[in-house]
Amino acid sequence: MKRVVYTETGDPGVLQLTEAESPEPGPGEVRVRLRRAGVNPTDWKSRTGSGPGQPVDPPQTPGQDGAGLIDAVGEGVDPALVGLPVWVWEAAFQRPWGTAAEQTLVPVHQAVSLPDPPDGSDPFDLGAALGIPFLTAHRCLTVAENGPQRLGPGTLAGRTVLVAGGAGAVGNAAIQLARWSDATVISTVSSPQKAQSAAAAGADHVINYRNQDVVAELRKIAPHGADLIIEVSPGPNAAIIAGGLAVGGTVAIYANNGGDEVTLSIRPLMTTNARLQFVLVYTAPHEAKLRAAEDVVAGVTAGAIRVGEPVGLPLLHFSLEETAQAHQAVEDGAVGKVIIDITD
Ligand SMILES: NC(=O)c1ccc[n+]([C@@H]2O[C@H](COP(=O)([O-])OP(=O)(O)OC[C@H]3O[C@@H](n4cnc5c(N)ncnc54)[C@H](OP(=O)(O)O)[C@@H]3O)[C@@H](O)[C@H]2O)c1
Structure with a gap:
């Protein structure tokens, strides 16, 4: 699978698109085949670190937020979840499998069922915009x-x-x-x-x-x-x-x-x-984040949470190959939501 990684901190030039083995979900984890990743300031700030040239080991895929379909589950996770559309949060927090990739691994509670927005807009664009913000x-x-x-x-x-x-x-x-x-x-x-x-x-x-x-x-x-x-x-x-x-x-x-x-x-x-x-x-109480995820899903289902121009958040799309440009756009203060398109 294609995966953007960095092995040292620095400017967007440290981001490299690589081929990697599909990661296998461990106990309590799911693997998500991503359609979209959402980019946030935390992604470029983590990549920059405390200064350039610091080694990052294991290689880090950036991106906390994304949306796609569960395609494998680890031990202890209901196999019926395979195929479920989900949005994911904190994929790259103290974990190497961020969302600027074709697949990510997250604990099952960080893959939240993604309803279809009632306005008929793309659920994966919306799902990728939910997590951090x-x-x-x-x-x-x-x-x-x-x-x-x-x-x-x-x-x-x-x-x-x-x-x-x-x-x-x-x-x-x-x-x-x-x-x-x-x-x-x-x-x-x-x-x-x-x-x-x-x-x-x-x-x-x-x-x-x-x-x-x-x-x-x-x-x-x-x-x-x-x-x-x-x-x-x-x-x-x-x-x-x-x-x-x-x-x-x-x-x-x-x-x-x-x-x-x-x-x-x-x-x-x-x-x-x-x-x-x-x-x-990241350090907010875990229970508070689970409550938040439930409320966000209710808001999406009610049509009260949306993304795009009509709600003042135009979508700015980049390809996976353009992850460096997507990071730069966020760092430059782009008005709107920066999204990486991974697959249709
Ligand atoms: N603590 C957390 O968990 C957490 C989570 C997410 C994001 N963040 C941080 O929050 C910041 C914003 O993130 P974001 O994704 O929302 O970024 P963003 O989309 O770039 O938005 C930043 C906003 O801050 C506004 N702003 C700057 N100075 C202001 C001022 N003096 N008064 C009013 N508004 C001002 C900017 O508007 P103008 O340029 O027009 O002033 C801009 O609209 C970043 O530093 C990010 O790292 C923290």
């Missing part, structure tokens, strides 16, 4: 002290959610999940084009953080402030966090875009009994 967004939306732990209609009713960077992949997922869950959704963006993307995803209100006063605009919409802030860029947005949070509110911080340091004003955050919750999908 939607599990991260789900975690961010369910870490508040006063819940909920599950998402779906009504679960966030009465709450105001501020999604920073709503045109990003995680931002888009957070907007779709929060909208489905009946929150009032406000999103910040940096341009009119990105405002359209966030609105298409389902944001009720969009604020351009480059030329509008985010806290003032937010307070016009939600005088009490945001109950939940989903934050991609806490350093530059520290004043929005301090000025925009409601009493008892939570800030879910999932990235350090714009800088790894943050200076926070204690008094306004103390006054609101603010909760700052950091989120990394």
Whole structure:
């Protein structure tokens, strides 16, 4: 089978397309014949590592996310699963079998049944876009002290959610999940084009953080402030966090875009009994990710979770041979979802 690998850290040039034996699933694992892989920033960041030229042994196939059909099962796994369409998550986390390949191996619980989207769109495009963005967004939306732990209609009713960077992949997922869950959704963006993307995803209100006063605009919409802030860029947005949070509110911080340091004003955050919750999908509680995967499937089945231009997430397709270009597109901040087409 064809498999992209890297054997040392570095720029996209370290990625090589190779031929490999099909891996055999071990106990509790399934093998998935992939149709699509989804590319996320974590893929190029892992490939880059802490600097170029560090050996990677065994060879690593990049790619956490993908979708395809189960084609073999290991000991202890129901053979009836063979042929099931699935989306996979965390395929390359502490495992060599990422999704930039014709086949991957994952523990059976990381291969989740993939329903047909009700709008008739390609299920494998959607499946490849679910893992990292939607599990991260789900975690961010369910870490508040006063819940909920599950998402779906009504679960966030009465709450105001501020999604920073709503045109990003995680931002888009957070907007779709929060909208489905009946929150009032406000999103910040940096341009009119990105405002359209966030609105298409389902944001009720969009604020351009480059030329509008985010806290003032937010307070016009939600005088009490945001109950939940989903934050991609806490350093530059520290004043929005301090000025925009409601009493008892939570800030879910999932990235350090714009800088790894943050200076926070204690008094306004103390006054609101603010909760700052950091989120990394890999080390998030396992049970939370299983709940998230179930909710995501329910959202797909309901037609509430989609990808593509109509929901502000255009699909940017690359071939397996173009995996390096796909990584570069994500690193360059492509607007949309970068997908690697593996087979039809
Ligand atoms: N913790 C986790 O588990 C986890 C999971 C997934 C992703 N991540 C990380 O999260 C980040 C985003 O991932 P992604 O896949 O969503 O990337 P993406 O699609 O490139 O989106 C990044 C978004 O951040 C926005 N942004 C940057 N600075 C901003 C600011 N000051 N205010 C508001 N928005 C701002 C960008 O919009 P503008 O350029 O217009 O500002 C862009 O829309 C990456 O650093 C990624 O590594 C972390």
